[in-house]
Amino acid sequence: QSVLTQPPSASGTPGQRVTISCSGSSSNIGSNYVFWYQQLPGTAPKLLICRNNQRPSGVPDRFSGSKSGTSASLAISGLRSEDEADYYCAAWDDSLSVRVFGGGTKLTVL
Amino acid sequence: QVQLQESGPGLVKPSGTLSLTCAVSGGSISSSNWWTWVRQPPGKGLEWIGEIYPSGSTNYNPSLTSRVTILIDKSQNQFSLKLNSVTAADTAVYYCARVSSTWGRDAFDLWGQGTMVTVSS
Numbered sequence: 344q345s346v347l348t349q350p351p352s353a354s355g356t357p358g359q360r361v362t363i364s365c366s367g368s369s370s371n372i373g374s375n376y377v378f379w380y381q382q383l384p385g386t387a388p389k390l391l392i393c394r395n396n397q398r399p400s401g402v403p404d405r406f407s408g409s410k411s412g413t414s415a416s417l418a419i420s421g422l423r424s425e426d427e428a429d430y431y432c433a434a435w436d437d438s439l440s441v442r443v444f445g446g447g448t449k450l451t452v453l
Numbered sequence: 454q455v456q457l458q459e460s461g462p463g464l465v466k467p468s469g470t471l472s473l474t475c476a477v478s479g480g481s482i483s484s485s486n487w488w489t490w491v492r493q494p495p496g497k498g499l500e501w502i503g504e505i506y507p508s509g510s511t512n513y514n515p516s517l518t519s520r521v522t523i524l525i526d527k528s529q530n531q532f533s534l535k536l537n538s539v540t541a542a543d544t545a546v547y548y549c550a551r552v553s554s555t556w557g558r559d560a561f562d563l564w565g566q567g568t569m570v571t572v573s574s
Contacts, residue, residue, distance in 0.1 A: 388491075439515065
């Protein structure tokens with residue numbers, strides 16, 4: 344059972360906009376930055392979104408992040424087949440004194 | 454560009470010690486970065502194990518702190534992970550990663566390819 348809760352799956356068709364949610368609590372998302380990682384099949388995770396809504400260099404602007412209260416979301420617009428991957432949210436948890444990840448959401452491009 | 458490469462035994466016996474090394478190439482491990490280990494059991498999510506700074510300062514996941522040690526070897530430009538008293542629950546892909554100096558301690562901006570470690574007799 345992950346500290347951060349994500350839907351196990353999401354799907355969309357090419358060109359569509361999809362969102363992935365990440366629910367936490369006041370000790371993690373509610374008081375710290377949220378980060379998102381993309382893990383393509385068989386590869387290491389890649390940093391996708393920093394500090395709730397900032398994109399590292401090289402990340403397309405089709406990817407965006409937001410945070411409100413104890414929840415965060417990752418949005419992908421103009422969906423492409425190469426976006427098919429697992430997506431993880433992450434944050435520091437003040438109560439547990441540990442970096443925590445969501446359980447991951449498998450995105451399927453139909 | 455900086456690259457990370459994990460190495461170590463792919464099979465460890467139960468109650469034994471898991472030992473992995475992460476070699477840093479194309480850059481210095483003594484730069485102003487923390488370095489970290491993350492693992493991923495088969496078909497499951499990510500778990501943060503711990504981190505180390507070039508000074509030797511460490512932070513560990515409280516759930517693993519009694520069994521884990523992370524060390525840094527600046528002369529070899531590498532850092533290592535030791536996890537003792539392993540069980541089947543420690544079977545996972547182990548990743549080493551660099552902590553971003555731009556985005557803060559929770560951003561892992563460079564990852565190794567990962568190495569699979571199986572705990573079995």
